[in-house]
Amino acid sequence: xxxxxxxxxxxxxxxxxxxxxxxxxxxxxxxxxxxxxxxxxxxxxxxxxxxxxxxxxxxxxxxxxxxxxxxxxxxxxxxxxxxxxxxxxxxxxxxxxxxxxxxxxxxxxxxxxxxxxxxxxxxxxxxxxxxxxxxxxxxxxxxxxxxxxxxxxxxxxxxxxxxxxxxxxxxxxxxxxxxxxxxxxxxxxxxxxxxxxxxxxxxxxxxxxxxxxxxxxxxxxxxxxxxxxxxxxxxxxxxxxxxxxxxxxxxxxxxxxxxxxxxxxxxxxxxxxxxxxxxxxxxxxxxxxxxxxxxxxxxxxxxxxxxxxxxxxxxxxxxxxxxxxxxxxxxxxxxxxxxxxxxxxxxxxxxxxxxxxxxxxxxxxxxxxxxx
Amino acid sequence: xxxxxxxxxxxxxxxxxxxxxxxxxxxxxxxxxxxxxxxxxxxxxxxxxxxxxxxxxxxxxxxxxxxxxxxxxxxxxxxxxxxxxxxxxxxxxxxxxxxxxxxxxxxxxxxxxxxxxxxxxxxxxxxxxxxxxxxxxxxxxxxxxxxxxxxxxxxxxxxxxxxxxxxxxxxxxxxxxxxxxxxxxxxxxxxxxxxxxxxxxxxxxxxxxxxxxxxxxxxxxxxxxxxxxxxxxxxxxxxxxxxxxxxxxxxxxxxxxxxxxxxxxxxxxxxxxxxxxxxxxxxxxxxxxxxxxxxxxxxxxxxxxxxxxxxxxxxxxxxxxxxxxxxxxxxxxxxxxxxxxxxxxxxxxxxxxxxxxxxxxxxxxxxxxxxx
Numbered sequence: 001x002x003x004x005x006x007x008x009x010x011x012x013x014x015x016x017x018x019x020x021x022x023x024x025x026x027x028x029x030x031x032x033x034x035x036x037x038x039x040x041x042x043x044x045x046x047x048x049x050x051x052x053x054x055x056x057x058x059x060x061x062x063x064x065x066x067x068x069x070x071x072x073x074x075x076x077x078x079x080x081x082x083x084x085x086x087x088x089x090x091x092x093x094x095x096x097x098x099x100x101x102x103x104x105x106x107x108x109x110x111x112x113x114x115x116x117x118x119x120x121x122x123x124x125x126x127x128x129x130x131x132x133x134x135x136x137x138x139x140x141x142x143x144x145x146x147x148x149x150x151x152x153x154x155x156x157x158x159x160x161x162x163x164x165x166x167x168x169x170x171x172x173x174x175x176x177x178x179x180x181x182x183x184x185x186x187x188x189x190x191x192x193x194x195x196x197x198x199x200x201x202x203x204x205x206x207x208x209x210x211x212x213x214x215x216x217x218x219x220x221x222x223x224x225x226x227x228x229x230x231x232x233x234x235x236x237x238x239x240x241x242x243x244x245x246x247x248x249x250x251x252x253x254x255x256x257x258x259x260x261x262x263x264x265x266x267x268x269x270x271x272x273x274x275x276x277x278x279x280x281x282x283x284x285x286x287x288x289x290x291x292x293x294x295x296x297x298x299x300x301x302x303x304x305x306x307x308x309x310x311x312x313x314x315x316x317x318x319x320x321x322x323x324x325x326x327x328x329x330x331x332x333x334x335x336x337x338x339x340x341x342x343x344x345x346x347x348x349x350x351x352x353x354x355x356x357x358x359x360x361x362x363x364x365x366x367x368x369x370x371x372x
Numbered sequence: 373x374x375x376x377x378x379x380x381x382x383x384x385x386x387x388x389x390x391x392x393x394x395x396x397x398x399x400x401x402x403x404x405x406x407x408x409x410x411x412x413x414x415x416x417x418x419x420x421x422x423x424x425x426x427x428x429x430x431x432x433x434x435x436x437x438x439x440x441x442x443x444x445x446x447x448x449x450x451x452x453x454x455x456x457x458x459x460x461x462x463x464x465x466x467x468x469x470x471x472x473x474x475x476x477x478x479x480x481x482x483x484x485x486x487x488x489x490x491x492x493x494x495x496x497x498x499x500x501x502x503x504x505x506x507x508x509x510x511x512x513x514x515x516x517x518x519x520x521x522x523x524x525x526x527x528x529x530x531x532x533x534x535x536x537x538x539x540x541x542x543x544x545x546x547x548x549x550x551x552x553x554x555x556x557x558x559x560x561x562x563x564x565x566x567x568x569x570x571x572x573x574x575x576x577x578x579x580x581x582x583x584x585x586x587x588x589x590x591x592x593x594x595x596x597x598x599x600x601x602x603x604x605x606x607x608x609x610x611x612x613x614x615x616x617x618x619x620x621x622x623x624x625x626x627x628x629x630x631x632x633x634x635x636x637x638x639x640x641x642x643x644x645x646x647x648x649x650x651x652x653x654x655x656x657x658x659x660x661x662x663x664x665x666x667x668x669x670x671x672x673x674x675x676x677x678x679x680x681x682x683x684x685x686x687x688x689x690x691x692x693x694x695x696x697x698x699x700x701x702x703x704x705x706x707x708x709x710x711x712x713x714x715x716x717x718x719x720x721x722x723x724x725x726x727x728x729x730x731x732x733x734x735x736x737x738x739x740x741x742x743x744x
Contacts, residue, residue, distance in 0.1 A: 003419045003640070005396070006633050008406045018626060021405045024377070029627060030402035033393045033575055034380045035705045047375045067577060068440035071622035072602045099601065106599050197623055203405055205439060205577065205625030227478050227599050229471065230444045248710065250443035251569055253577030254390060255401060256628065261378050268375075333407045338620065 011327070012354075014363055015335030016147050016308060017175070018197035018204045019351040021259075025202050028262035029255050036252040044261055045240065045252075051264035052208050055177060055200070055272070056192060058184035062211040064240040065260055066193070066231070067253050070174045073193030073207025075103055076231040077170045080211075080219050081139060081191055084108035088139040089130050089167070091115075091122040091158070095148035095339045096172055100141045107227065112137060118340055119310070121303040122153040124161060131165040140167045145176035147198075148338040150310030150347060152180060152303045156187040163188050168215055174198060177208070178267055178352060179279045179307035190215040196256075199279070199307055201352030202263035206256050263352075275352075279306040282355040286348065289364035293371065298345055307355065309348040310341075314371065319343050322370055330366040383699070384726075386735055387707030388519050388680060389547070390569035390576045391723040393631075397574050400634035401627050408624040416633055417612065417624075423636035427549060427572070427644070428564060428582050430556035436612040437632055438565070438579040438603070439625050442546045445565030445579025447475055448603040449542045452583075452591050453511060453563055456480035460511040461502050461539070463487075463494040463530070467520035467711045468544055472513045479599065484509060490712055491682070493675040494525040496533060503537040512539045517548035519570075520710040522682030522719060524552060524675045528559040535560050540587055546570060549580070550639055550724060551651045551679035562587040568628075571651070571679055573724030574635035578628050635724075647724075651678040654727040658720065661736035665743065670717055679727065681720040682713075686743065691715050694742055702738040 013020045034041050052063045066073045078100070082088060088109040090101045093116040104111045114130045116123050122142050131137060140162035144155045155171055162169040168190040176182050178199030184192055190212040197204035211219070211233065219226075219233055226232040230250065239249040267275060283306030287297070295311045297304060313319055319336060323346070326332045335347035348363060385392045406413050424435045438445045450472070454460060460481040462473045465488040476483045486502045488495050494514050503509060512534035516527045527543055534541040540562040548554050550571030556564055562584040569576035583591070583605065591598075591605055598604040602622065611621040639647060655678030659669070667683045669676060685691050691708060695718075698704045707719035720735060 001419070001422050003423065003637060005400065005637065006403075006416045006419070006630055008403050008416075008630070009410075009412055010404050011406045011410065013405065013407060015407055017623060018405050018407065026402045026404070026627075028377065030398045031378075031380050032382050032398070033385065033390050033569075034383045035385060035387055035390065036576065038381075038383065038699070038705065040381055044378045044380075047373070047378070050373050051375065068444060068602070069622045069625065072440060072444075075600060075602045102601050106597055106601055195623065197405075203625070203627040204408065204623045205628055225478055228447060229474050229478055230440070230447045250441045251389060251567065251576045253441065253575065253628070255398075255575040256577055256625070258378055258380070265375060265377065327410070333410065 012332045015333045016347045020354040022201045022353040025259045025262045029259040056184040060210045066207040070195030070207045077191040078103040080233045082107040082109040087137045091142035094146035096143045124157045141170040143172040147175045150305045150308040159187045199352040200263045202259045282350045286360045307351045384704045387705045388719045392726040394573045394725040397634045401631040428556045432582045435582040442567030442579045449563040450475040452605045454479040454481040459509045463514035466518035468515045496529045513542040515544040519547045522677045522680040531560045571724040572635045574631045658732045679723045
């Protein structure tokens with residue numbers, strides 16, 4: 001087998017992630033590797049924590065980047081907070097809610113499902129009902145921005161219900177962080193995870209997480225060890241944590257963290273509310289253009305994610321033919337449907353650095369030419 | 373807090389890893405990100421598998437790169453192969469053997485320890501004794517090259533004992549892959565994991581793994597789900613596997629895999645036996661130079677790793693003072709001792725791209741100047 005260096009095509013990434021990576025982030029990524037206990041690196045990790053606290057709008061000391069993709073960030077939240085037998089209410093309205101449920105079962109938790117239709121937000125009423133029916137529930141989990149459907153749920157309301165019923169909350173913010181308003185402390189979120197390859201516009205592979213004091217207390221009070229050694233937050237914190245001497249847990253993904261640092265710096269320089277507004281504005285341009293093409297959204301306007309536009313594939317149009325044409329002719333990637341939505345929808349991402357006028361214009365023109 | 377872009381110092385990395393990254397690998401790392409289901413990316417993944425098969429000297433179809441560091445690769449092997457109650461013999465002669473034991477317990481396995489002194493190889497006789505005493509053992513696990521002590525164990529012999537006693541073998545090759553002879557198929561290794569930041573000279577964050585047919589059969593025959601969703605190999609294989617359509621599991625760390633691809637290509641271009649010989653030769657130069665400085669190895673010559681030289685800190689010399697001087701004045705990183713060896717030893721890495729004459733010369737001269 002003849003193999004040579006891999007030179008990827010230059011794509012425009014408007015799927016559900018990874019999204020266009022900012023050029024400054026790619027530059028940061030390839031700076032010289034240094035040791036994971038080098039004082040210079042430790043200093044940079046402290047900055048990453050500060051920048052993540054800004055992005056999450058939290059003062060949680062236990063804020064860090066898990067050395068693996070969002071799915072591992074999800075698992076980190078579940079395996080650390082669930083002890084065998086804990087009752088956990090999971091709100092499901094798409095693929096990632098189902099993945100949360102899977103995590104509960106594999107962590108030895110007792111699963112209570114609250115289900116909503118795909119394309120609809122999580123219903124606070126149904127959650128409240130479930131919490132009343134299960135007064136012994138310990139944790140409520142839901143997805144803030146469902147990547148499989150493009151739906152935004154009311155995280156503030158859902159977390160407040162959790163708190164009223166003495167539950168900790170676990171929130172999936174993989175697609176929401178940096179794209180729509182999110183206030184970890186104000187909303188009382190106890191455990192949250194995200195990914196770097198969505199609205200942060202960094203490369204995939206790292207998962208920012210944050211735990212409230214209440215969550216940390218539950219972790220510290222565990223009677224059983226966390227089933228994952230790699231994701232055991234008490235151990236990881238001895239490396240990421242505080243002002244004390246750092247102790248080795250695993251070798252940090254040094255260069256990927258350079259990239260995360262740079263992407264978070266970009267976000268702070270732009271400012272969170274400016275970033276949220278930019279996503280909203282680009283979404284509005286895209287929406288108008290898509291509607292002119294006769295393409296309709298499958299999500300109600302009230303709970304539509306600006307950064308992930310889920311639209312119905314027009315009748316008589318072949319999913320794969322169109323996406324292949326966009327990729328091959330325009331180097332443009334849009335996302336296919338996932339799970340129950342396969343073949344039914346496209347997911348058009350406008351995330352982070354990808355949410356800019358030239359991408360929207362290209363996407364609209366390319367779709368117009370391809371569909372006609 | 374004033375934060376700006378992070379420009380790391382240019383270090384020479386001669387610790388236990390991360391090691392010097394080849395410039396071509398850093399270039400590959402920063403190429404444009406593409407989608408994790410892009411046909412171009414899928415093609416590259418196939419090449420990564422082929423190149424990993426070469427590096428591991430295996431024809432195992434189930435060969436891939438775990439999207440997280442070596443510790444996660446370790447965990448992937450244990451959580452997939454152990455079902456609750458399985459008896460697992462772990463040979464411990466350093467930090468990473470202990471970590472394996474921790475993984476067994478957290479996976480619900482029944483742990484049998486075979487312990488050897490730090491700085492000594494795993495004793496085949498003790499393993500045989502343990503296997504005779506525990507005829508119901510299902511798995512034998514050991515570290516090929518102990519990163520905490522610089523000791524090489526006889527993987528061929530240990531795997532053959534495992535097989536004689538109807539056990540599967542799990543081998544830690546984090547530090548051995550690419551640095552010393554390793555033949556997965558010939559030695560009958562059933563599950564093996566490594567890291568990219570050692571003798572492969574790529575950036576940290578990815579863990580190559582490979583599973584034999586017997587290991588895959590055990591995974592497929594499980595009666596209980598793998599406790600980790602993220603590391604569940606049956607699910608991951610639906611993304612990495614075969615010629616069929618790839619299905620989404622998690623978002624692959626696209627750019628990190630570009631780097632792994634390039635580093636494996638470097639290894640194949642050099643040739644495994646040339647790489648092994650280069651490590652041996654550079655080790656020999658370093659050894660002679662260190663001995664001239666009156667610095668002695670703590671590991672017997674017969675089981676000494678060329679790529680990780682563990683030496684006693686000379687009497688009256690302060691560990692941290694010397695390492696800080698090397699780092700600050702020469703930009704040279706060498707490794708401290710780990711666990712029981714903290715303050716007692718230095719670990720001088722000669723791994724992958726780091727194993728070259730200019731590094732050895734710098735290290736010897738810098739140590740000479742610093743110690744005198």
